[in-house]
Structure formats: structure tokens, C-alpha cells
Amino acid sequence: MANYNYKKVEKKWQKIWEENGTFYASDDTSKPKYYCLVEFPYPSGQGLHVGHPRSYTALDIVARKKRLQGYNVLYPMGWDAFGLPTENFAIKNHIHPEIVTKNNIAHFKEQLQSIGFSFDWSREINTTDPSYYKWTQWIFLQLFKKGLAYKKEMAVNWCPSCKCVLANEEAANGVCERCGSEVIRKVKSQWMLKITEYAQRLIDDLDEVDYIPRVKTQQRNWIGRSTGAEVDFKATTGDILTVYTTRPDTLFGATYMVISPEHKYLQKWADKLENIDEIKAYQEAAARKSDFERTEVNKDKTGVELKGVRAVNPVNGKEIPIFISDYVLASYGTGAIMAVPAHDTRDWEFAKKFDLPIIEVVKGGDVQKEAFTDCATGIMVNSDFLNGMPVEEAKVAIKDWLTEKGFGHEKVNFKLRDWVFSRQRYWGEPIPIVHCEKCGYVPIDESELPLELPVVDSYEPTDNGESPLSKLTDWVNTTCPHCGGKATRETDTMPQWAGSSWYFLRYCDPHNNEALASKEALDYWMPVDWYNGGMEHTTLHLLYSRFWHKFLYDIGVVPTKEPYSKRTSHGMILGENNEKMSKSRGNVVNPDEIVDNYGADTLRMYEMFIGDFEKAAPWSSQSIKGCKRFLERVWALQDILEEGDEYSSELEVAFHKTIKKVSEDIDNLKPNTAIAAMMSLLNDIYAKGSVNKAELRSLLIMLNPFAPHITEEIWEAQSFGGMLNETAWVTFDEEKCVDKSVEIVVQINGKVREKITIGVDEAQDSVLEKARSLEKIKAACEGKTVVKEIYIKGRLVNIVVK
């Protein structure tokens, strides 16, 4: 057999598959469906990274196997193409972002196709296509109509040097990603989405889905539910100052209060505060600080006491001082806390600095030395009617007491904030809202969707922080859809996350112009059966899209509460030096070169064999050779091929075992061990010296999802009939997965002394008898008492002697 020409063969099959639409999902809803999804890429100018194919190959294997198992499989691909890098590139090189996007997509698509993924390209989508973002805008309008989209004054990141608004990711560590100057806060009116309204459901419904545990925990932590109580303190002004606490049980230990610098009472109390100048100075200082400075670790506590206003602790009527401090956040709870320095670390630090009393109310630590925060073991002291109770019991008792006396009530809080949904940028979906002086914010009529992004000469950010669209007066000035009067269009655009929050729905019916997808298509295809993507999207894309999906479920657009029934995540592929791949580190591996030098099948095999799929693994230009050798040895099987339509007796068990292993490993996302099993099988075949047609046929089917080109080529060369991708997945017989005889070890006191071969179903007595009669065992037992004899079926015998 001639050497395997991967370049020719891979191109040949890729062409055949695309021309025949081999992997197009069918609309035949009588077949069982399977929806495999990978995160669609952002088509950056750098092109494909070797990280992309890791995820794509893993689910390609699942998709290909499911097809062979008779499923109607949807495995689509598209482009998440709005976003800043494209816009920045466009500005720098004076090319319109639309052109940049088009070029990048063409390059990406060519690269993906060269790897032989079984994507249904007839369903390709692009978030920047007006026929797509029409529906992104439509969903926004529904959110607006239900009161879940609203406008609010918000601080944005602003780079004074670039004169430009930055996304949080671009303002990491408080400096502009591009120019390095310090980012300041600028207050602007922003569109917000009320994801907080769904906080509880986003937690609860995690119980119904099959996500890997770390994704669930990360989402739960991010949403950050806590239960506690709101407690009303009466201020000496007569106002009620409400605080939120998770430890109402420690109320007797509250020795002062702290409110955030932004608290509304500060203005109200201005004329009563004796040190108002000092307070104002502190407020201004806090406002000037960036988020980064305000949240810096181990920072010394600062604050100012309010002179002239105090508050009364409702449990004991004691008057206590009030402070302002930036360690209390305006955005969480009520923006005010009761401080219990004995049992809260931050309060303790503050109390030490300002020399405030520390009263122990939970026994168990030394509160003069450090705060005692343990809830599990403590017993209440110095707390009147709570004395002697364990903490958990006291929590219940105090809540009842607060409710009864009218001083407060139980309260649930979330860390999750509403989603800031506007960007002062050009390359995003226009927000389909106009502002009318008479009618306020008015949605444009749905019949006018899509509201297309206007063509502009300059899409650069403006000096004043307004979107580039604001300069287009012709476009901005419009009439109010409600009253017909003068109105202006919203000029901000949607964030990068908008288009990806529902794209999996569009794949179900990508060319529909009447709806985001037909009801029939959604009923059939949804939910996504298996979704794989990066951990970095756990608290962004994954959470946002669950939120949108739940909303669409509520308004009857989608048939399922949750979009994805199963979510897995891949580890990163690191550079050869074990560091993250990056241009600056010079350790980037280009997939094109690998395809060119080794072939797509080898790239696919290696990326699956590189290590545990869920963990990071360093690239090795040495190791990849092993996968190439394996495929070449599979090709060379044709030289030792014999007739035969049944497995040979020597290889029968090995085949059944391997089929079982490979089938299960694909379902469990363990492609590395599936490949190891096939390599072992190949070694067994070569040890035997020949392979028959039945054996080769099974091996090709098993290997096909991993290495689709070479297997299809051998299938054709050996005339197995039809196309390999249209045959049925291999089956195994559980009974034939076990060898008739098995080697087990004989241990004395847990140490291996001998090995014996026994029948697989041999009785315990017989096995023990054989073990006892071994020379070494006899010798070891000589003069000792046998305490115990253990036989683990098919594994070992352990004789315990004294």
C-alpha cells in the first residue's frame, strides 16, 4: 500500500461532504434529535487558535457518533462578530468594521473547514447580519415592554486620553488597556437589564440541569444569595435607618453603625451635622476613587463619624454613633450596616482604628484579639433573651422578635447586579428606542426592525463620550412612534454579549423572517443536549443567556425553562513552556501549520489525546508524532488484511472491550482514554500479525469520529460499501467483554507474592485452594497462623497471617 497522502485525501473528503450536505441536519422530526453546541467564535484578526479545535473536535466526535447511532444531529457554527477588537482594528487601519468582519470570517471559515468538522454550514449565522440582529433587537423590545429594560444614571469607565468609554475588561486594574492612562468614572445614563429579577430562578433551576459542578458553584457564588434580616434603627432625627445583616443574632453586640458615602440621608441631615465639611470632603474623596482603589485588599479602614446624629439600637434602647465609610457599599443591601466588631472582621478592624467598644455576644473566641465569626459552635451571651442559645437558634428567635415588635423582618439579598446594557460604540446592535420629550422612551415599531446600523464615515469614539452614532443628526432626529412629535434615537449600541445570548435558538431555524425561529423548530430541537465552552463564560455569557432564555420562556417564545441540558468545559491548551499561549510570549502554535505538516486527522487526534479534556495541557511538538504514527499504522493495516466476516478468536474479546470503552468514553468526554484504548487494540492486532475485514471495519467505525478523513478513505479503498459516515455505530456484547481466564495476584498481608491464572467464574474455594498450594505461599505461611483469607473476584487473593 502506498503511503498515506493526507493532503490529498483530506481535501477530497471535505469537498464530498460539503457538496453532498452530508452533515446538514434534517427537518425530519420523526427521527430522534440531538443538538450539540460549541461556543461560536469571535472572528478575530489573528485567526484560529489551537484552543478552538479542542472544544470543536470533542463535540464533533459526539456529533459524528450520534449520527452513526441514528440521531438527527444539529451541530452548527456561526460568528459572534460584533465587538471592540474589530472596531479598534478598523479605526487604526481605516477599514470599515463590516469589511474587517467579512474578511476575518472568511479566514476563520476556511481554517475550520480544513480541520474537517461536521458543522451544518447551511445554518451558519452571523450576529452582525441585520437579518440576525433584527431578532436581537426584537428580544430587547420585549424586555422593554415587560419593564425589564430601563434607563439609569450609571458610572462608566472613561479613558481621558483615548477620549473613549471602556468596557470593564478593557479597564482592568484601573488603567486603559490601550494607552495605559488611568481610567476615571464618568456618570452617564445607561440601559440596564433586570437580571436580578431572575436571580432566584437562575439559582433554583441549576438543580434541573446537568452542568459540571464547578460551573454550578461558580454561578451560585456569583449570584450570591444570602439570607438575613433588615433591621430598623431609629435615628435621633426621627428617621428610620434600615440595615441589612446576615447576623441578626448579634444585634446586642452592635456598638455603632456605618453608612456608605453615597447614602441619601447624608444630604437630608446636612443641616444637623456639625462636621458637615469633613463629611463632604470624605464623600468627594470616595467619589474620586476608582473602583480598583476602593476595592483594594488589606486597605486601612477610613471613615468619619457623623457629629450631631446618632441611632438607637432597637433591642436595648442604647444610643450608638453613626459613621460613613467606603467599606460599606451603596449598591448592596440598604447601603447601611449595623457594626458588630466582636463578630465581623471588617467591623473589628474599623472599631480598633476608631477605638470603639467591642462587646462579645457569641462565646467561643477572644474578641479583643480578633473577631469571632464562627456560626456553628458559638453560644449566645450578653444578649438578654437570647443567652444560652446556639447561633442558629438565636437567628430564628431574633427574627421572630423583630417581626413581632415591628423592628424588622427576614430578607434575602443577592450580590448579582443588573446588567449594564449600553455601549458608547459603533460596532454593535443599535438599541431600537427613541426618546420623545413628551412620551419619554418609546420603542420603535416592530415592523421597522431591523433598525440597521447606519453607514458612517467615522466610527471613532467622540470627545464627549457619546456614541459615534450621535454625530449622525439625520439618523438621530426622528419622530416619536407614539405621538408623532420630535424625537431622537438612542445612539448607544448593545454590548458584545447581546447576540450570543440567544444564538442557539436561531440555529434551529436560521432563515426565518417571521420569527426568531418557528415554534415547530424550537419544539423539536430545544433544549441544547450538550453545550461545551470555556470556564471564562460561566458568569457572563452562560448566565446572560440563561436569563434571556427564561424571559423568552415566560413570554411563550421558547418551550423550555433552560436552554442547555448539559454543560461541560474544556481546559486551555498552553504553550510548550507551560504558559498561556500569547503573541508576546512567542509560544503560539498555529493550527494551519499543524494541518499542513501533519494533517487534520492528526491534529484532531492529538488535541483529544493531549490530556484530560477538562484540564489545561501544554502543547508538545514531540508528542503529536505519536498520533501521526498511530494513524499511519492504521493505514498500514491494509497490508496485513485478510478475509473474514467475524472477529478472530484471538481478538474477539479485545474488540468488544474496546468498543465498550470507546463508546462510553465519548459519552463521558474522555477522548484521551478512548484513543489510548484504540492504540492498545492496534498493538494487539500487530502482535497477532494480521487483521480481517470484520475487524478492520469495526476499527474504522470506532475511529471515524476522531479521524474522519483517513477512515473514510480506507473504507472506500477496501469497498466496505456506501459511505462510512452513513453506516451504523459498532455494538458490543457485555458477555464477550470478559476473558475466559484471568490472571490474579496472590498477596500475603497485602504484599504481592505470586500470580495465578484462574477461570473467570471459578469458585472461591477452588481459587483459595490453588493459592494455598503455591510454593511461595506455603513457605510464607510456614509456622504462622492464617487469620483471614480474602478473595476479590477476578482481582486478588489476600492471605493474612500472623
Add this chain to the structure above:
RNA sequence: GCGGGUAUGGCGGAAUUGGCAGACGCGCCAGAUUUAGGAUCUGGUAUCUCCGAUGUGCAGGUUCAAGUCCUGUUACCCGCACCA
């Protein structure tokens, strides 16, 4: 600080969930083939004081039996970061 994860040969990693630690691959060593190199094939490859003993970050414990379970501890990685 909180939350999650990881730790096994020279390297990437396996280990039926408590039952022969190191599957499979890389690398390395030896041999075959080759004018030579490369490629390919065959065999070997945890360590040591090698008939035996020791070995899964470290220290204990449970068990006939521990990489796996329990207690404590160290290092590294990721996420969040004053959330009351």
C-alpha cells in the same frame, strides 16, 4: 480573605471508584534495516544497596488492602474580591 481546583516516572497523563500504581503516548536505551542521517520495525525503560525493599506533595490515622477514605499541613493554578 472567601470559593473552586490541582499535586502520580525524564515529560503529557492512566488507574474498573478501596483491590497488581505507572495503561496509552512522548522521550530515552539496545538491536534490525539503511552508504549515512531521517523514517520504519523489534525489545527494554519508576527508584534503590535489585532472590528483596521503597515508591502517588508532606505528617498522621482508618483498613486484610489507601493514589483513592478521614484529620492536619504545604505549594501551585483559576475565579471573586470590604456583598455586612
